[in-house]
Each structure stands twice: as C-alpha cells, then as structure tokens.
Amino acid sequence: MEIKSAEFIISNTEIEKCPAPNKPEFAFIGRSNVGKSSLINMITGRKELAKISSTPGKTQTINHFLINQAWYLVDLPGYGYASVSKSIKQNWVTMIDSYFAGRENLYCTFVLIDSRLDPQANDIEFIKRLGSHGIPIALVLTKTDKLKQSELGKSKNKIEKRLLEDWAELPPLFITSAEKKSGRNSLLDFIDNAIISNR
Ligand code: GTP
Numbered sequence: 603m604e605i606k607s608a609e610f611i612i613s614n615t616e617i618e619k620c621p622a623p624n625k626p627e628f629a630f631i632g633r634s635n636v637g638k639s640s641l642i643n644m645i646t647g648r649k650e651l652a653k654i655s656s657t658p659g660k661t662q663t664i665n666h667f668l669i670n671q672a673w674y675l676v677d678l679p680g681y682g683y684a685s686v687s688k689s690i691k692q693n694w695v696t697m698i699d700s701y702f703a704g705r706e707n708l709y710c711t712f713v714l715i716d717s718r719l720d721p722q723a724n725d726i727e728f729i730k731r732l733g734s735h736g737i738p739i740a741l742v743l744t745k746t747d748k749l750k751q752s753e754l755g756k757s758k759n760k761i762e763k764r765l766l767e768d769w770a771e772l773p774p775l776f777i778t779s780a781e782k783k784s785g786r787n788s789l790l791d792f793i794d795n796a797i798i799s800n801r
C-alpha cells in the first residue's frame with residue numbers, strides 16, 4: 603500500500619469524541635516506550651506525525667490519524683508505566699477499556715512488544731484481555747535493530763512459546779525496526795488485505 607496522505611484528526615480521552623466509526627480502524631498499543639509512536643511514523647513515512655519521546659508515558663490520549671482518506675490509524679497510550687499515580691493509571695485503564703469495547707470499526711490491534719525483553723507479565727495479561735473481548739490482534743516486535751539475528755530468533759520463539767500456553771493458535775507476527783525502517787511493507791500489506799477482505 604502506498605501512503606498518499608496521513609493527517610492527524612483528533613486527540614482525546616473520551617470514546618464519544620473519537621471520529622464516527624465509519625472507516626476501518628487499526629490501533630497500536632503496547633507498554634510505554636515500546637516504540638508505538640515511532641512505528642506509526644515509520645509506516646506512514648511521516649517523521650513527526652505521532653509524538654515521540656525517550657521518556658516513557660509520552661502518549662496519554664487516544665490519537666486518530668486518517669490515512670489515504672480511507673482508514674484510521676490509532677496511537678494509544680502505553681500500559682505498564684510505573685511512574686504515574688494510581689489514579690492516572692486507573693483513568694488510562696478505563697479509557698483504553700472503553701475504547702476497545704466501543705470501536706466496532708476496529709479491524710485489528712497491533713500489540714507491540716520490545717524484542718529485547720523476555721515475555722512480560724503485563725503484555726501477556728493485556729493480550730489475554732483483548733482475546734477475551736474477541737478483538738483480533740497481531741504482534742509486532744520492535745527495536746529489532748538492537749538485536750543480532752540469532753537473538754531475535756530466540757526472542758520470537760520465547761514469546762510464541764509463552765502465547766501457546768494460553769492460545770491454540772498464534773497471531774500474525776511482524777518483525778520491525780523504526781530505526782532501520784524494516785517491517786514496513788509487510789505491515790502495510792497486512793492492513794491492505796484486512797481492509798479488502800472485510801469489504
Ligand atoms: P509512550 O507514548 O511513552 O507510551 O511510548 P511509545 O511506545 O510511543 O514509544 P516512542 O515511539 O515514543 O519511542 C520510545 C523511545 O524508543 C524513543 O527514544 C525512540 O527513539 C526509541 N525507539 C523507538 N523505536 C525504535 C527502534 O526501532 N529502534 C531503536 N533503537 N529505538 C527505537
């Protein structure tokens with residue numbers, strides 16, 4: 603898929619203020635600092651579409667971007683960020699839950715996982731929650747430029763082995779690096795196919 607246009611639409615904390623759910627939507631979520639915003643910029647080829655920071659907890663709202671006038675891409679706040687207060691954390695959980703419960707146009711949620719880390723309890727937990735809501739997911743390993751090929755293979759095996767403890771089938775998995783701009787075509791092809799096959 604060629605990205606002809608990518609525009610920021612709205613940033614908000616309330617599901618009611620999200621754009622009307624009349625176009626296919628793809629959301630990006632994962633732990634704080636995993637590289638969600640960087641990945642969005644990489645796949646859209648727009649350097650500053652989503653805001654990036656080396657400090658975790660940068661994205662705190664639901665951010666809608668309209669791509670090719672045809673589908674929405676959504677940047678969500680990260681989960682598992684230790685340094686915010688309990689009440690803020692609870693607000694985020696409520697916001698994210700209502701997002702997942704309320705977007706009937708959500709085709710797929712990309713769960714980003716840091717390729718350098720062993721499977722993290724909160725990632726596994728989050729994937730389970732999405733599964734129980736019946737939301738289709740795909741996994742995206744991020745920051746793979748930081749790993750050797752052999753290490754990456756091991757990481758992928760570990761996460762898949764862990765998921766097979768809970769699920770009979772593995773979700774699609776993408777290997778990416780925003781730094782090296784790798785994984786872009788496979789991700790965009792996947793989105794393209796999802797849109798076409800749901801038409
Ligand atoms: P929050 O919005 O805080 O939840 O974070 P996020 O998941 O959106 O992460 P963000 O894209 O802001 O990136 C966090 C940090 O990781 C930044 O310092 C990025 O430069 C860095 N980073 C993101 N992607 C990559 C990558 O592919 N490779 C490397 N080496 N660094 C990356």
Ligand code: MG
Pocket residue numbers: 638639640653654660661677678
């Ligand atoms: Mg972000």
